[in-house]
Amino acid sequence: MASYDEQENLLFLICQKALFGIEQSFMEIYPTKLAKVEPDRLQIEWSNGQLREYRYPEILDNCPCAGCREKRSKPKPKLALPVLQPGENEPLRLLAVHPVGNYAYSFTFNRGCDRGIYNLETLLNLGKEIPSETPS
Numbered sequence: 001m002a003s004y005d006e007q008e009n010l011l012f013l014i015c016q017k018a019l020f021g022i023e024q025s026f027m028e029i030y031p032t033k034l035a036k037v038e039p040d041r042l043q044i045e046w047s048n049g050q051l052r053e054y055r056y057p058e059i060l061d062n063c064p065c066a067g068c069r070e071k072r073s074k075p076k077p078k079l080a081l082p083v084l085q086p087g088e089n090e091p092l093r094l095l096a097v098h099p100v101g102n103y104a105y106s107f108t109f110n111r112g113c114d115r116g117i118y119n120l121e122t123l124l125n126l127g128k129e130i131p132s133e134t135p136s
């Protein structure tokens with residue numbers, strides 16, 4: 001089992017590789033930089049200069065796979081007690097980012113669904129824009 005630091009380094013390498021694939025993209029706007037912001041955010045810098053920040057739960061809650069879309073479209077049963085899945089009390093951690101073709105990413109968290117393919121358009125509509133740093 002790799003240490004937490006080793007996992008962090010691995011994730012960084014995977015992000016760089018992911019960037020390399022995406023740079024060849026035909027999309028007009030593509031990510032130029034991915035960075036993890038502790039403890040639970042991912043920042044993506046886009047080629048149009050936009051910087052967006054994504055909270056891990058937001059990414060997971062918007063999983064675009066068919067299974068999760070169907071779950072979200074159904075009303076939640078009101079009387080059912082919430083059932084904690086194993087590990088659900090642990091903070092959400094991003095374990096890996098995978099490029100999918102040259103137009104999308106998938107994310108692996110320490111729990112939750114990892115089947116979602118987030119295309120660049122989806123990612124541009126998620127998260128919130130961070131105003132670019134102004135000199136103080």
Ligand SMILES: [Zn+2]
Pocket residue numbers: 063064065066067068069113114115116
């Ligand atoms: Zn899913």
